[in-house]
Amino acid sequence: MVLTAESTNALGEGDDVVVEGEAVRVTDEAALRTLARLRVEKYGENWTFEVRDGVFAHAVGEALVFRVAPRKAFGFPRGSRTARPAPEFHRLTRVPGSSLL
Template sequence: MTPRTPLGEIAADFSDPAAEALDWATAELLLAGAEVFWLSSVRPDGRPHVTPLLTIWLDGGLHFCTGTGERKARNLRQNPEVVLTTGTNTLSEGCDLVVEGTAERVTDSAALRTLADAYIAKYGADWTFEVGDGVLDGEGGPALVFRVEPRTVFGFAKDPYAQTRFRFPAAA
């Protein structure tokens, strides 16, 4: 899959006059390096659900896994629209990122093998998976794997304060 390059623009109304837009290369490094993201999904009754999880940034998308019976898996069966959030828990340093998109199942064995290797490379041997039939099998049992290709990404820099919106061109 060929990653799409987004168009970034600073939101002047929400940014320090001296601020510049975050560049996409920096945003990608932050997405790839973040250890924990917060996934927001929607329960069948419309209430929000938020949970922390581990992600892999690969080929222009965030990937995560979840047990087949977990709340987030059940939510995604009904409504695949999600928001993934990461950043620093500080007021005056770092950059927070918000990724909006649609979670799509990954079932291809080669893609799952690549992701299993990426989990070990990023998180260590405690996150070892075998490739099962359309899932990753780990210590906790089979896990569904999802990919979120960003539709919009917001970057919130903190010194100086700056809000950048990245909009992605439609897939060809």
């Protein structure tokens, strides 16, 4: 699985990041409700999802949710033709009592 993200929505500005890792579908409804709440806190009410049958549900459809454990990542300034690879990630031990997310 490859996940891409950008630091800004402005074309030609900011940095692009690519993360490689295994994608695992999240269906646990408690974890999905936590993630849905955090999305609203971060992005606002327009990002409100209901959790139903192991998916995010919205008036326009459903969205599957995946957790990606990063193995490799690299980033580069937008508009650049080169990327700088980062070292590989190693599996982290989960702290007892921490969130699944």
